[in-house]
Amino acid sequence: MSSTVRRGLVAAAVLAIGSTAAVATATSANAAVSCKVTYDASEWQGGMSANITIQNLGDALSNWTLTFTFPNSGQKVAQGWSANWSQSGSNVTATALDWNKSLATGASTNIGFNGTWTSSNPKPTDFKVNGVSCNGTPQSPSPSPSQSPSRTPSPSPSQSPSQSPSPSPSQSPSRTPSPSPSQSPSQSPSQSPPPAGTHVDNPYAGATGYVNPDWSRSASNEPGGSRIANTSTAVWLDQIAAISSGSAGNNSMGLRDHLDEAVRQDAANGSAPLTIQVVIYDLPNRDCSALSSNGELKIANNGLARYKSEYIDVIAGIMADSKYSNLRIVTIVEPDSLPNLITNVSAFQACQEAQSSGAYVQGVQYALNKLHAIRNVYTYVDAAHHAWLGWDSNFGPMVTLFQQVAAGTTAGVNSVDGFIVNTANFSATVEPYFTINSTVNGQSVRQSKWVDWNYYVDEQSFAVGLRNALVAKGFPNTLGMLIDTSRNGWGGSARPTKTSTSTNVDTFVNESRVDRRVHAGNWCNQSGAGMGERPKAAPASGLDAYVWIKPPGESDGSSSAINNNEGKGFDRMCDPTYTGNSLNGNNMSGALGGAPVSGHWFSAQFQQLMQNAYPPLS
Structure with a gap:
């Protein structure tokens, strides 16, 4: 992705x-x-x-x-x-x-x-x-029946290739035993937790986090990896087969395997509830502007019907099993799907088809209806990141689209517990040395090449701004935001330690920003990145948690074309020799070399993420 x-x-x-x-x-x-x-x-x-x-x-x-x-x-x-x-x-x-x-x-x-x-x-x-x-007086009702149109999105401005996170389909290696300890992604509760299975406002509060045995094993096998191997990371369901036998690379456990293991870890945790995170990621024409993370289902080949019956229905059926009712199951709903309708319809045929057919909207609505109906399941819809939707011409239409999609579900806006930003991306959680209101020699930092007139410079300000806009649009005040901090630490020797003193706005921003990417549009296996804030509940007002949704060490896409049976193409943005395009300012891709196809283990990246972690690993 x-x-x-x-x-x-x-x-x-x-x-x-x-x-x-x-x-x-x-x-x-x-x-x-x-x-x-x-x-x-x-x-x-x-x-x-x-x-x-x-x-x-x-x-x-x-x-x-x-x-x-x-x-x-x-x-x-x-x-x-x-x-x-x-x-x-x-x-x-x-x-x-x-x-x-x-x-x-x-x-x-x-x-x-x-x-x-x-x-x-x-x-x-x-x-x-x-x-x-249209000057308006309602007619007396007349007997003609008709269906009510499915509420739908409003894609909007902006070209650009969006591509998205994630592991992707794959065969699964044989299953191996898993770790028991589960590291808490949250603060300790100050009072007794509510009865098990209660649908709470923040599913991370007072809970411990599920440790994915597949990822933990891969991390533990790396030199120094034991320092973070017991961190809670998400389980990706990126193809129908992953429901029963795991997703790409080293991931061999199916959904029921993970939930059974979560029950075991929960029993070992004492009275604290356990939160397990599951990524729902298999819409037809998935990641419609991507190459490295295309999915298995196609709209033209009955993809939406298959998505409902073979994917969502099966997942919901498993999650509804009463033996899992004490778990807090957080679902991350379809990374990069709805944002693609805002910016990429005009440039990509697959996105045009996703819009004209209504498949993305109907698919997300179906998933929300099925998952929200399960009392201990929580739904967080993907909302891209600030360097995708932070411009007013994208931000407003995205807020409208989110409201329209949610309003078209059975429970309306209450079908959504929250939204997540920065899924599988690298944008800094907070830029500590400048803000969007900073000025240099009378010039706003918005005028710099890096900020490029965006209204946000980091993910936390974007998440809070988006939440405020969504609540104003009709979402409840209980709406929570998540930030994926798994790979946005940007520590190491290249990290600035103070605000620049330059009077040139471009130099000021480049010397002050902790996000060290060549361009904010670069997204694949970024060189110099580090693990970010460890999972933590309620880190700031309006935020439910910092989370690790993209498992560190799993590739975003291959550095060169690799034949595979997972339907994954080669995207030049993953090629370290690529000199870019208009969408990233014709800059180098910034990708690490030697990467495998998406979702497979990338040892060199994992080592660099540990080396550049911020806060540093102990």
């Missing part, structure tokens, strides 16, 4: 946020059309991002077309989502896609676009659905 900078129509500042609504009623040949259109837009100098809600107040519709006219001839649609967009002069047309064309009486669907403007950017007001002006 990878992660690169995804930046679209980004500007120095958001100048205005506005909304307008139009509602109307009339009669067409086949149905009484009555509609309400809400237009919410943010704008900056020369650019805009609009989200449009179409609500059907009349008879059920089997298809729809939205039209409107820009008031100013300089206003243009650049990239749209959740509809087929076209523009002729100032006239804009959006037609329904297969998955959102049916609108029952009272139902809504959300679409949107990014655009440009010249002299001014007034809001359109003459919205029509199927040729009827």
Whole structure:
């Protein structure tokens, strides 16, 4: 899985946020059309991002077309989502896609676009659905049945190849015994824990963490690895076969094996509950912009149906077994899936298919419905990282998409316990020597090449900002955030020890930042990285935990093409000789050489991660 900078129509500042609504009623040949259109837009100098809600107040519709006219001839649609967009002069047309064309009486669907403007950017007001002006009076209900459209995302600006974390499919080696000790990812409880199996606000609080025997064994076999071999890391289910026999490389245990072992470790822990983390990672067209972590299921080959019946249903069935009811089972839901819909639809055919079919949204909603229904299972949806979604043109649409996806589940926004950032990535948890508000000789650090007008410089500020936006959008105040700190320590001799005194903004940032990557978009097996903060509960307000989701030492992708039977391709971003592309500023990839395919053990990387750990290993 990878992660690169995804930046679209980004500007120095958001100048205005506005909304307008139009509602109307009339009669067409086949149905009484009555509609309400809400237009919410943010704008900056020369650019805009609009989200449009179409609500059907009349008879059920089997298809729809939205039209409107820009008031100013300089206003243009650049990239749209959740509809087929076209523009002729100032006239804009959006037609329904297969998955959102049916609108029952009272139902809504959300679409949107990014655009440009010249002299001014007034809001359109003459919205029509199927040729009827939306000015709005609901019709008396009429008997036509119709399905309510599945709520859906709103991908948005920005190109860029997103790729993502993770191990990937593979055969499993023979199983071996596992360690018993489980290191706690959390602080000690100050009071007696709630009854076993209770669904608590923070599943990490007062709990010990499950030690994955497969990973622990690999770590212990490395010189010096025993220092961290009992740290809690996640179990990745990156293919259907992994449910029964483990994922890539040295991982041989299936889900039931891990849960049985977790019960054993829990019994040895005394009264403290035990938290086990499981990564749900097998959507059809998975990692649609990646090469090194493509998945086994394809949308065109009945992938969504297989994902539901052969993958999610099986996982949920195992987790629901009563013998596991005392465990706290944390699920990390589909890394890099929904963020790809925000930034990569225009550049990758597989992402276009994921959007137009609704497979990503429907798959995530199905997973949330099944997993949330199990009382002791917790759901954390992947939210990429600050160097992917930190620009306003990506951040706002992502918040909207998360709300739409959650609202379309049985339990609504309550189906999500939280979100996770930096999964399998390398972005620093906190930049200690500068913030987004730092200035140098009158210039904001946002103007530096490294920050590149982003609104965030590290993961903790991004996680808190995202949480605040999500709560404002309707998620509960109990929403928790996780940060994957497994490989973002950036210690060692290259780590700065103080704030730069340079008066040049680029030099200041480069001398002050602890994230030592060549470019913030580099994501594969990064040279110089180190293990970060050890797992810990409630490290800051709004954060449920620092966690190790990507097991340190497992490769992100091969340094050169390697034949394999796991469906894993070769991504040049994993090649240390690659000179880059426009998405990483045409910089070197920064990857370590000699890497195996994703999910397989990479000893050289593991040794470097220990060497550069911050805080240092003892």
